[in-house]
C-alpha cells in the first residue's frame with residue numbers, strides 16, 4: 001500500500017511533458033456543452049500527460065472520459081477583485097470534490113476581497129484538504145519563493161503578464177523562469193505555464209529545467225490562433 005505522499009509523488013512524476021489546458025467560457029465562439037471533453041480527448045490522443053480545467057462542471061465532465069491527472073481551478077470573478085483563480089476555500093473544495101487531483105490557485109501577492117494576500121489561502125487548503133496537491137499560479141520569482149516556503153507541490157509563472165506589475169509583457173521572462181528552476185527544483189515541481197505558443201518554446205522551457213509545460217490558447221483556443229494570423233496579416237496589408 002502506498003502512503004499518501006507516495007501516491008502524490010507518483011502522480012507528479014508521471015506529469016513530465018505536455019499538459020493541455022482545456023477551458024471554454026460561454027462567451028467563446030467555440031463554446032458548446034462538451035467542447036472541453038473533446039479538447040481533453042484530443043490532448044490524450046496526442047500524448048499529453050495531464051489536463052488543466054476550469055469549474056467543477058467541466059472538471060467532472062472531463063474526468064468521466066479522460067484518465068489523466070487533472071489540475072483543476074475555479075475562475076470566479078468577484079466584482080473588480082483581481083484575484084479570480086480559485087479565490088476561496090469553498091472554491092478549492094468544489095474543485096477537489098469534482099475530481100481534480102491538483103488544485104490550482106492564485107498565489108500572488110495581491111489582496112483578495114477578504115483583505116488577505118492571495119497566497120494566504122494555501123495554508124487553509126493544506127489544512128482542510130490535505131490529500132490534494134497544490135499548483136501555485138504566480139507572477140514573479142518572489143511569489144514563487146513564497147509559494148515554495150508555504151509547501152505547495154507545483155509552482156508556475158501562470159500569471160506573468162496578468163498582474164499590474166507585469167501587464168506590459170506578452171511573453172514569458174525566460175531568465176526569471178530559469179532562475180526559478182535552478183533555485184526551487186529540489187523543493188517543488190517547477191512547471192511553465194502561460195504564453196507558450198510553439199513546440200520549440202515548450203522544449204526551451206524543458207531545457208531550462210521545467211518538469212512540464214502547460215499550454216492553453218495555442219492548442220485549445222483556435223479563435224485566438226486565427227486572430228494572431230489575421231492581426232498580423234491585416235497589419236501587413238495596411
Ligand SMILES: CC(=O)N[C@H](C=O)[C@@H](O)[C@H](O)[C@H](O)COP(=O)(O)O
Pocket residue numbers: 021023052073158159162193194195196214215216217218
Ligand atoms: C491568466 C489566466 O487566466 N490563465 C488561465 C489559467 O488557467 C488560462 O486562461 C490560460 O489559458 C492558461 O493559463 C494557459 O495559458 P496560455 O493560454 O497562455 O497557454
